[in-house]
Amino acid sequence: MTAQVELRNVRKTFPPTRATRSLHALGPLDLELRRGEFFAVVGPSGCGKSTLLEIIAGLTPATEGTVAFEGRRVAGEAPDGIGVVFQEDASLPWLNVTDNVAFGLRSSSLSRDERNKRVRDVLRLVGLGDFASSYPAQLSGGMRQRVCIARTLVMQPRLILLDEPFGALDQQTRLLMGDELLRMWRETNATIFLITHALDEATMLADRIGVMSARPGRLIDVVDTHWQRDRDSRIVENPEFGAITARLWKSLREESLKTIGRAIAPARTP
Amino acid sequence: MKAVIVYRLVVVAALVAILEVLCATGVIDKITMQAPHLIVRDLYRLLLSGQMNAAIAKTLTNTLIALALALVTGVAAGALIHRWRGLRNTLDPLFATYYAVPVFAFYPFFIVVFGLGDLPQILIAFMLSVVAMIVNTLNGLDRVPAVLVKTARSLRLSPVQTALRLTLPSAAPYILTGVKLAVAYAFIGIIGSEFILSRGGVGYEISFAYTNFDNAIMYPLILLILIASIAINSVLGRWERTLLARRGMR
Numbered sequence: 345m346t347a348q349v350e351l352r353n354v355r356k357t358f359p360p361t362r363a364t365r366s367l368h369a370l371g372p373l374d375l376e377l378r379r380g381e382f383f384a385v386v387g388p389s390g391c392g393k394s395t396l397l398e399i400i401a402g403l404t405p406a407t408e409g410t411v412a413f414e415g416r417r418v419a420g421e422a423p424d425g426i427g428v429v430f431q432e433d434a435s436l437p438w439l440n441v442t443d444n445v446a447f448g449l450r451s452s453s454l455s456r457d458e459r460n461k462r463v464r465d466v467l468r469l470v471g472l473g474d475f476a477s478s479y480p481a482q483l484s485g486g487m488r489q490r491v492c493i494a495r496t497l498v499m500q501p502r503l504i505l506l507d508e509p510f511g512a513l514d515q516q517t518r519l520l521m522g523d524e525l526l527r528m529w530r531e532t533n534a535t536i537f538l539i540t541h542a543l544d545e546a547t548m549l550a551d552r553i554g555v556m557s558a559r560p561g562r563l564i565d566v567v568d569t570h571w572q573r574d575r576d577s578r579i580v581e582n583p584e585f586g587a588i589t590a591r592l593w594k595s596l597r598e599e600s601l602k603t604i605g606r607a608i609a610p611a612r613t614p
Numbered sequence: 615m616k617a618v619i620v621y622r623l624v625v626v627a628a629l630v631a632i633l634e635v636l637c638a639t640g641v642i643d644k645i646t647m648q649a650p651h652l653i654v655r656d657l658y659r660l661l662l663s664g665q666m667n668a669a670i671a672k673t674l675t676n677t678l679i680a681l682a683l684a685l686v687t688g689v690a691a692g693a694l695i696h697r698w699r700g701l702r703n704t705l706d707p708l709f710a711t712y713y714a715v716p717v718f719a720f721y722p723f724f725i726v727v728f729g730l731g732d733l734p735q736i737l738i739a740f741m742l743s744v745v746a747m748i749v750n751t752l753n754g755l756d757r758v759p760a761v762l763v764k765t766a767r768s769l770r771l772s773p774v775q776t777a778l779r780l781t782l783p784s785a786a787p788y789i790l791t792g793v794k795l796a797v798a799y800a801f802i803g804i805i806g807s808e809f810i811l812s813r814g815g816v817g818y819e820i821s822f823a824y825t826n827f828d829n830a831i832m833y834p835l836i837l838l839i840l841i842a843s844i845a846i847n848s849v850l851g852r853w854e855r856t857l858l859a860r861r862g863m864r
Contacts, residue, residue: 370828401768402768403764403767421769421770422767422768426768427768428764428765428768430761430764430765431761432759432761433761434761434762434764434765436762436783436785437784437860437861437862438781438783438786438860447769447779450779451770451771451775463702479860479861479862480862481860481861481862481863482862485773492765499769528762552847560835586732586819590835
């Protein structure tokens, strides 16, 4: 498999503002995403996970290093073929579900019939077929997030970046959404890059899991799960599941303590 | 909800009834004011006679022109100013103090420059209402969630597409607040300047009736303006409610 995304020596520093000093947020970091794989990233909060995603998405330029998507350099503009789903609710409250999902297709060259068909198919895929004319305010948080996923899928991206898309959902909904995400991943053949703070979620969903250090975020471990492509949330019963999650936690524990240590004074040792 | 409407009507009816009683008992004499039921009757006659049609048409047309100009310019200017931080920082204090400026003071100057036609009146109304539009557009654009702007960028929308399809619709409830204010300001601007110096219009007719102690024309016309402005405002209010209800904000 060839690398679809290639990050070389990527580093991000935020310049100082009136209120803050300059901040070294990320890197140096090398990363390759293979076409069609499900890659998850875990890391302590504030380690630059979202910044990494925005750099790949072309929403934020890297301070140093290079980012390439399908061999082409990503520089400050979102490349065609990448879809992003954010952590926050990004549904458009003034549009109904159909118009929300069709939002990105408006400027495409598709015919109206083709566009409608694509929207219908995607709505069925994310299980919102019965809510085509509902408004986001009438939907639950999980359904709104599915609207956003559908809006991304309808563009038929070859790489989907998801920034803690289930962060605001309860545990049961998250597990079920995970199953649906796996199903969509299989049906669309897209590459998925998922950021999550939930170790079990990463283990359950991903082919490979990147573990990031505390700020400035670097990749300190990449874990291969060796799961079958055809899998779902019942994988939690697999003994390997516990072992992989445990390995992630082992790598992460020290890093998370560093992050917390910044906020809380270290515990006194007896 | 139903009960609230009833109470509201009762309050209005009570105030009208008090006026009616005060007029009937002679506490308010006939030269000062007519009884409310007579005002309604005179308005009906006035509208039926058609003698005010030209004045009403002039006032409404000028108000609508000023309003349309203020809406288009205000939203466009708001969107542009929102994009340019420097421009925003420069203008913000000016907007904050704008309504301390007595815009009517410019009216004689406008008449000198543009003559005694519709243009100076439209300009006054435009100047009064456009800043309400700009300020409320800016206010709405400030409240567009950052994640929506990121979404637009990830969907590769151009700045103009982003404004027309995402940020302005997102700010629509705030812009609508601006429209409601702009309607009021446009009316004030047109009728006020007609009042001061004009060759026609409802404001001019009121002022003319006033100098001639012609209560049978003055009060009905005041009532007419009241009805028009309440009607426009309640239509906008209804639109606002459906807009907000759709977004689950009410």
